[in-house]
Amino acid sequence: xxxxxxxTTPDAPLLDPDxxxxxxxxxxxxAEFVAPILLALCGLVTVLxxxxxxxxxxxxxxxxxxxxGIGVGDFLFGxxxxxxxxxxxxxxxxxxxxxxxxxxxxxxxxxxxxLLSAIYLSEYAPRGVxxxxxxxxxxxxxxxxxxxxxxxxxxxxxALKAALEPLGLRVDHFNAVSACLVVGMMIVPSVSSLSEDVxxxxxxxxxxxxxxxxxxxxxxxxxxxxxxGLSGVAAAFILAVGRAVGETMAVxxxxxxxxxxxxxxxxxxxxxxxxxxxxVGGEASYGSPxxxxxxxxxxxxxxxxxxxxVLSNLVLRRYREVYR
Amino acid sequence: MSATLAPPPAAASDxxxxxPALQTRALRVWYGAxxxxxxxxxxxxxxxxTALIGPSGCGKSTLLRCFNRMNDLVPDARVEGDVRFDGVxxxxxxxxxxxxRRRVGMVFQKPNPFPKSIYNNIAWGxxxxxxxxxxDELVERSLRRAALWDxxxxxxxxxxxxxxxxxxQRLCIARTLAVEPEVILMDEPCxxxxxxxxxxxxxxxxxxxxxxxxxxxxxNMQQARRVSDVTxxxxxxxxxxGGRRTGVLVEVSPTDVLFTNPVDPRxxxxxxxxVG
Numbered sequence: 001x002x003x004x005x006x007x008t009t010p011d012a013p014l015l016d017p018d019x020x021x022x023x024x025x026x027x028x029x030x031a032e033f034v035a036p037i038l039l040a041l042c043g044l045v046t047v048l049x050x051x052x053x054x055x056x057x058x059x060x061x062x063x064x065x066x067x068x069g070i071g072v073g074d075f076l077f078g079x080x081x082x083x084x085x086x087x088x089x090x091x092x093x094x095x096x097x098x099x100x101x102x103x104x105x106x107x108x109x110x111x112x113x114x115l116l117s118a119i120y121l122s123e124y125a126p127r128g129v130x131x132x133x134x135x136x137x138x139x140x141x142x143x144x145x146x147x148x149x150x151x152x153x154x155x156x157x158x159a160l161k162a163a164l165e166p167l168g169l170r171v172d173h174f175n176a177v178s179a180c181l182v183v184g185m186m187i188v189p190s191v192s193s194l195s196e197d198v199x200x201x202x203x204x205x206x207x208x209x210x211x212x213x214x215x216x217x218x219x220x221x222x223x224x225x226x227x228x229g230l231s232g233v234a235a236a237f238i239l240a241v242g243r244a245v246g247e248t249m250a251v252x253x254x255x256x257x258x259x260x261x262x263x264x265x266x267x268x269x270x271x272x273x274x275x276x277x278x279x280v281g282g283e284a285s286y287g288s289p290x291x292x293x294x295x296x297x298x299x300x301x302x303x304x305x306x307x308x309x310v311l312s313n314l315v316l317r318r319y320r321e322v323y324r
Numbered sequence: 325m326s327a328t329l330a331p332p333p334a335a336a337s338d339x340x341x342x343x344p345a346l347q348t349r350a351l352r353v354w355y356g357a358x359x360x361x362x363x364x365x366x367x368x369x370x371x372x373x374t375a376l377i378g379p380s381g382c383g384k385s386t387l388l389r390c391f392n393r394m395n396d397l398v399p400d401a402r403v404e405g406d407v408r409f410d411g412v413x414x415x416x417x418x419x420x421x422x423x424x425r426r427r428v429g430m431v432f433q434k435p436n437p438f439p440k441s442i443y444n445n446i447a448w449g450x451x452x453x454x455x456x457x458x459x460d461e462l463v464e465r466s467l468r469r470a471a472l473w474d475x476x477x478x479x480x481x482x483x484x485x486x487x488x489x490x491x492x493q494r495l496c497i498a499r500t501l502a503v504e505p506e507v508i509l510m511d512e513p514c515x516x517x518x519x520x521x522x523x524x525x526x527x528x529x530x531x532x533x534x535x536x537x538x539x540x541x542x543x544n545m546q547q548a549r550r551v552s553d554v555t556x557x558x559x560x561x562x563x564x565x566g567g568r569r570t571g572v573l574v575e576v577s578p579t580d581v582l583f584t585n586p587v588d589p590r591x592x593x594x595x596x597x598x599v600g
Binding site for chain 2: 126127203205206207208209210211212213214215216219223224227228
């Protein structure tokens with residue numbers, strides 16, 4: 001058995017006044033104690049905000065269902081939204097349809113433009129061009145969404161009218177197509193910037209391997225780099241769709257506020273967000289079923305965007321596992 | 325810009341067995357303003373294994389990448405002088421680098437299989453090059469040639485990334501063989517592998533040299549001694565590059581001569597471990 005260790009309690013004070021090494025300052029000890037608490041509190045703010053929003057939405061939605069005297073099923077699967085009718089109808093599906101229409105249309109614009117520009121930036125653009133183009137593209141994301149709304153109202157819709165009305169197609173002043181176009185342009189930076197990050201992160205070794213086999217640049221880009229980064233691109237895309245779903249100002253200015261099922265995108269539609277704007281801005285009295293309905297719509301919207309974000313994260317995690 | 329080589333090639337396809345597979349004359353490679361490789365005159369014999377040795381930063385990989393125009397992928401790289409493959413110059417904008425790379429295959433330092441199935445790793449190169457034959461047969465033949473078939477025959481549709489490092493490197497060799505190149509360039513192919521996997525790759529190289537011209541860059545002088553027939557030693561020439569390291573070719577000899585009786589004192593210093 002080894003001998004017991006000697007008692008090492010120092011006789012002299014630890015700090016020798018002549019020692020040039022003074023050890024940690026007292027301030028740093030305080031910082032070491034305070035910093036994690038402060039940082040944790042800041043982190044908690046976002047979590048608490050989310051939980052708070054969720055709580056308000058849930059409580060008010062419950063109140064709405066009680067006040068309107070309808071069930072959750074009537075709300076989620078109701079085909080009519082007529083809060084002013086007698087009895088009022090609170091079916092959310094027309095809003096879901098409008099939201100879907102705008103998100104789908106915007107995707108049709110944003111996916112090809114965003115993806116192709118990402119491929120250009122990551123694979124083709126010379127360094128100088130890329131250094132200019134990428135920040136410019138990201139600047140597009142900084143334009144306030146109401147500006148896109150004006151763009152739709154003052155530029156896109158008149159252009160659509162000029163182009164389509166001679167063909168005998170009636171274009172409403174507020175219509176879904178111009179909303180799709182501007183919202184699509186608006187989310188292009190989200191798609192392209194994130195996709196470009198993902199494509200650039202594809203290991204250079206894969207590109208070299210493909211070139212070494214006699215591949216052309218186009219083959220390397222589309223058949224090696226893009227498939228390798230596909231789940232990342234998908235995640236970027238889902239995230240961008242989430243933005244389109246939640247977009248309000250551009251949509252309200254471009255597409256108006258007419259809740260209905262229509263396959264004709266040249267007429268006005270209403271999305272969940274624009275419904276909320278309309279109700280808040282309208283004369284619905286506080287506590288009335290119409291007023292409360294906006295919380296139920298908000299909760300539905302929250303669930304949809306949350307689902308899209310979770311989906312995007314799941315897809316992105318799978319992508320990261322490929323190159324662990 | 326091209327130095328003339330004597331005798332001029334009458335027809336590329338008639339390349340005789342004695343003619344070097346690859347030649348460089350007065351080869352210089354620049355990366356931006358820094359000279360990476362200076363005045364390299366090298367003949368790479370056909371159906372032999374040629375090793376490029378030398379300390380880090382001496383331009384071995386840069387030289388290797390001149391043989392399949394891989395330096396094209398580096399934005400500010402510039403190649404001067406002449407490089408010939410089967411007697412035909414492969415320097416300059418008129419050369420079809422894509423076609424060249426199919427005939428001069430490459431295996432890289434880090435095993436880099438595509439994130440695709442083992443089968444598709446092999447078939448990919450053949451597909452993009454318009455191979456119209458029996459793909460299953462080509463995949464099996466390539467994997468057998470790379471001594472990997474018995475280990476993967478049951479799992480051809482599993483991801484290539486599921487294999488061990490040594491298996492991945494042999495998969496990359498099989499992938500290169502599948503497009504039927506004449507030359508195989510290997511850039512430190514064993515530096516990421518354990519000794520057993522290294523031995524397997526070296527056995528494979530020995531086996532392949534009857535049909536292919538192989539050029540291997542290696543840091544491992546024992547490996548150069550074991551596998552190569554000819555060894556070229558490159559050294560960084562610090563003074564000439566204005567502080568930057570510029571690689572020069574100091575000696576090319578049959579491997580047994582170079583390692584036992586080197587002519588250049590710099591080679592001797594390097595192989596005895598006094599430099600690098």
